[in-house]
Amino acid sequence: MKKNLSIIISFFIMITIFSGCSSNNNLKIYIWGEFISNGEDNSMDIKKEFENKYGVKVNLTTFASNEEMYAKIKSGSAKYDLIVPSDYMINRMINEDMLEKIDFENIPNFSNIMDEFKNPIYDPTGEYSIPYAWGLVGIIYNSKMITEDINSWYSLFNEKYSKEILMFNNPRDAFAIALKYKGYSLNSQNPEEFKQAADLLKKQQPLVQSYVMDEIFDKMINGEAIISSYYAGDFIKMEKDNPNLKFVLPKEGTNRFVDSMVIPKGAKNKNLSEKFIDFILEPEVGLSNIEYLGYSTPNKAVFDLLPDDIRFNKNLYPDSSFLDFNTEEFIHLTDVFLENMDKEWLKIKSGNN
Amino acid sequence: MIKFLSKAYLGIIFSFLYLPIFILIIFSFNESKNRAKFTGFSFKWYIELFSNELIIKSLFNTLLIGFLSAIIATFIGTIAAIGIMQMNKKNKSFLLNLSYIPIINPEIVTGVSLMMLFVFLNKIFGLELGFMTVLLSHITFCLPYVVLNVMPKLRQVDPSMYEAAQDLGCNPKQAFYKVVLPDIMPGIFSGFLMTFTLSIDDFVVTYFTSGSSFQTLPVTIYSMTRKKVNPQINAISSIIFLVVLIVLILINLKEAKKHRRVKI
Amino acid sequence: MKSKLLSLPYIFWLIIFIVIPTFLVVLFSFIDENYKFTTKWIIQSGDYIGILFKSIYFAVISTLICFLIAFPIAFILSRTKKYIQKTLLMLIILPMWMNLLLRTYAWMTLLENNGIINQILSFIGLGKINIINTPYAIILGMVYNYLPFMILPLYSVMTKIDKSIIEAAQDLGANYFVVLSKILLPLSLSGIVAGITMVFVPSVSTFIISRMLGGGGNLLFGDIIEQQFIGSTYNPYMGSAMSLFLMIIILIIMWITNMIDKNKEERQGMLL
Numbered sequence A: 001m002k003k004n005l006s007i008i009i010s011f012f013i014m015i016t017i018f019s020g021c022s023s024n025n026n027l028k029i030y031i032w033g034e035f036i037s038n039g040e041d042n043s044m045d046i047k048k049e050f051e052n053k054y055g056v057k058v059n060l061t062t063f064a065s066n067e068e069m070y071a072k073i074k075s076g077s078a079k080y081d082l083i084v085p086s087d088y089m090i091n092r093m094i095n096e097d098m099l100e101k102i103d104f105e106n107i108p109n110f111s112n113i114m115d116e117f118k119n120p121i122y123d124p125t126g127e128y129s130i131p132y133a134w135g136l137v138g139i140i141y142n143s144k145m146i147t148e149d150i151n152s153w154y155s156l157f158n159e160k161y162s163k164e165i166l167m168f169n170n171p172r173d174a175f176a177i178a179l180k181y182k183g184y185s186l187n188s189q190n191p192e193e194f195k196q197a198a199d200l201l202k203k204q205q206p207l208v209q210s211y212v213m214d215e216i217f218d219k220m221i222n223g224e225a226i227i228s229s230y231y232a233g234d235f236i237k238m239e240k241d242n243p244n245l246k247f248v249l250p251k252e253g254t255n256r257f258v259d260s261m262v263i264p265k266g267a268k269n270k271n272l273s274e275k276f277i278d279f280i281l282e283p284e285v286g287l288s289n290i291e292y293l294g295y296s297t298p299n300k301a302v303f304d305l306l307p308d309d310i311r312f313n314k315n316l317y318p319d320s321s322f323l324d325f326n327t328e329e330f331i332h333l334t335d336v337f338l339e340n341m342d343k344e345w346l347k348i349k350s351g352n353n
Numbered sequence B: 001m002i003k004f005l006s007k008a009y010l011g012i013i014f015s016f017l018y019l020p021i022f023i024l025i026i027f028s029f030n031e032s033k034n035r036a037k038f039t040g041f042s043f044k045w046y047i048e049l050f051s052n053e054l055i056i057k058s059l060f061n062t063l064l065i066g067f068l069s070a071i072i073a074t075f076i077g078t079i080a081a082i083g084i085m086q087m088n089k090k091n092k093s094f095l096l097n098l099s100y101i102p103i104i105n106p107e108i109v110t111g112v113s114l115m116m117l118f119v120f121l122n123k124i125f126g127l128e129l130g131f132m133t134v135l136l137s138h139i140t141f142c143l144p145y146v147v148l149n150v151m152p153k154l155r156q157v158d159p160s161m162y163e164a165a166q167d168l169g170c171n172p173k174q175a176f177y178k179v180v181l182p183d184i185m186p187g188i189f190s191g192f193l194m195t196f197t198l199s200i201d202d203f204v205v206t207y208f209t210s211g212s213s214f215q216t217l218p219v220t221i222y223s224m225t226r227k228k229v230n231p232q233i234n235a236i237s238s239i240i241f242l243v244v245l246i247v248l249i250l251i252n253l254k255e256a257k258k259h260r261r262v263k264i
Numbered sequence C: 001m002k003s004k005l006l007s008l009p010y011i012f013w014l015i016i017f018i019v020i021p022t023f024l025v026v027l028f029s030f031i032d033e034n035y036k037f038t039t040k041w042i043i044q045s046g047d048y049i050g051i052l053f054k055s056i057y058f059a060v061i062s063t064l065i066c067f068l069i070a071f072p073i074a075f076i077l078s079r080t081k082k083y084i085q086k087t088l089l090m091l092i093i094l095p096m097w098m099n100l101l102l103r104t105y106a107w108m109t110l111l112e113n114n115g116i117i118n119q120i121l122s123f124i125g126l127g128k129i130n131i132i133n134t135p136y137a138i139i140l141g142m143v144y145n146y147l148p149f150m151i152l153p154l155y156s157v158m159t160k161i162d163k164s165i166i167e168a169a170q171d172l173g174a175n176y177f178v179v180l181s182k183i184l185l186p187l188s189l190s191g192i193v194a195g196i197t198m199v200f201v202p203s204v205s206t207f208i209i210s211r212m213l214g215g216g217g218n219l220l221f222g223d224i225i226e227q228q229f230i231g232s233t234y235n236p237y238m239g240s241a242m243s244l245f246l247m248i249i250i251l252i253i254m255w256i257t258n259m260i261d262k263n264k265e266e267r268q269g270m271l272l
Helices: A002-025 A046-054 A066-074 A087-095 A108-112 A153-157 A171-181 A191-207 A216-221 A232-241 A270-281 A283-293 A300-305 A320-326 A335-349 B002-027 B044-050 B053-085 B089-104 B107-125 B131-156 B159-167 B172-201 B204-209 B217-225 B232-263 C004-029 C040-079 C082-097 C100-111 C116-123 C135-158 C163-171 C176-187 C189-205 C208-214 C221-229 C236-260 C264-270
Strands: A026-032 A057-063 A082-084 A129-142 A165-168 A208-212 A227-231 A245-248 A254-264
Touching (some): A026 A066, A026 A270, A046 A283, A087 A254, A108 A270, A129 A153, A129 A232, A129 A270, A153 A171, A153 A191, A153 A227, A165 A171, A165 A216, A171 A335, A191 A208, A191 A335, A208 A216, A216 A227, A227 A232, A283 A300, B002 C040, B002 C082, B002 C100, B044 B232, B053 B089, B053 B131, B053 B172, B053 C004, B089 C004, B107 B131, B107 B204, B107 C004, B131 B172, B131 C004, B204 B217, B217 B232, B232 C082, C004 C040, C004 C236, C040 C082, C040 C135, C040 C221, C100 C135, C100 C208, C135 C176, C135 C189, C176 C189, C189 C221, C189 C236, C208 C221
Antiparallel strands (some): A082 A254, A129 A245
């Protein structure tokens, strides 16, 4: 008995030690859920391809919101080599000195990136981030259940759709909708405008079926809910499973987001991270990835390879006039304001006014 | 009449307990992702499950943590129980009361307090959240259960037997291995089993202490339920249910056998 | 059997991984980012007092329902033949060995608007019920998940109640109600108390059940604590203050149940 036990123990200890050793060649990536092509539906398995090409291990972990990602990094409870968050969060992380400057010498494929995505407002010097994908937020609805024309954010606050509405489960996106509907900037820090938006969301709470992030796929595809708001790229995926779903960019304007690759401070494998970034920017890899994601690409070489029905899809690549006048990007707001927003948001969601 | 009523009541409660699980299992064989209509029989989700690297890896992690924490907790807990038995009443009850903290504390509080400790240690020693922190946390919430399982058995050990063994020429060590250990073995064993189950079943504490790259099966399942619904979850449920059923039946059979032997 | 020193590793372990972390929770509740004393987190947690009360309310309701369901079950179980008893007991324990996430997930799919329950209801002509993402779903989830925790301790005290006591009472003219109130309830008090703690504590602190069945709109106190550490608002100070509240609530409950039931030793055995 004792002998057996010690054999088992030493076996496990050996495994532990070995699994600890291999971590030197480990690339730890922290990325949105469903945000990298994984071999499903004949796409390229980017993780495997990269592993085979460089003989390393890639470790993918996913997050459901920028804030969740921020909490993990900020608390120091997790270390990564590469993260793919959104614009405003990158802005915040740059401000808080949480990111490493990228060595562009190691990323020759950076020349594939379209000019308008270089030096974005969230990364004014362009030293910290490399765009991964971008897209717009819009309304998704089920045309089988909703026959009227949807073209305004108003529909998400319409009592007619009580308990059939899905809403973003993160404060920034939710407040953006309310602010845009009221005709304000989604980066507004005006207390009066903020209060109006909060009141609107409070009034909406009883109408909302649930607050969701990626759970939305299932609920919209199965007809659990009939109207919601989400990212255009994800809509393309939902539409494949339920052709009754429709997407509109509301007339009041909307949010244009860019998700970019950044390297956090203290990354152990900066060199490998840069290799991975360069790999993603390769035209074939990028093409396979963006076709899997359904989002819009900031990569010129990839864009040129896209099939026509995607290239001319106005939801994915709207005219520049629409982009210029009706869309806005998030920037980082002051910490005090965000803290307040978080608090207000918890109160809204819990129906605790 | 009362007999019938009580049978009916039991029937209702057992169907309340089991129907959800059975429906979950039935739909693990559904060919489509539909969760309300059975469209056709298929093993598709099981095949996908076994080729899902993440799930296999997390299963391995779960078992690894389960074994290691159960072994370490059983060892430390058993010798602790022996030590506690020698203490005076005051110290003993103080230590036992302390042991109840992780049992009584809500899991979330245990989880966040350990997370805070590890984040703190991370800043000083660079101990990253991952395998090690999960193991330490699991040992922590397992330990009291071992102590509380072994203590009652120790109380039943007759000290005069131990003394008698020494009188008959055993040294203290031998006396312990030959007399005391066999007596408390059932307690140690049930402590081990209990901690192993607690460990592989734990979600909350692992969720807070696992960091990024180390996931156990419950954590993986949680992240799966937060995404597109995936019938692989149903397949996992069926397999776990089957394993648990077999284990419980085996334990019961063994006990039944033991009882029979005692009777003879 | 020589030395008290054998318990040293355990004592060290308790100090490092239980005493210090608990102390950290208390400490963080009262310091600000610059390590100065402050009560602002405690005061700010007051904003969520409504949610705390809601969580307590939900936990009380589900504990009560669990008790009402479990009491008869435990009684019936304790009076059946020994070999059937064993099997039935195993059947009650079995679902507990399935992970809580999976059990809750099962209800998530069952209760959906287009889920199997609603399909059946509308098939037999009854209208759909809208229960997912409501407080009802959360309470159902709590009752379902924690019911065995109530049945088991009740059962273990009731098997110890001698059949002849009940028969004697009945012979002396006691009706069912008197038997229940004068014999069954007092004699199973320690089981009731253990059951209440074992259902109430996980219910009041859950974040999984409310997350999965409440649709993000029915936050409980556990959800808010989780958000302070892993969710959108990273603030361990605030999270600690809230955890402190939760610990105090649990202490109060323990204290109350201790008052009711003096026979502590026995109950502690049952928590296992």
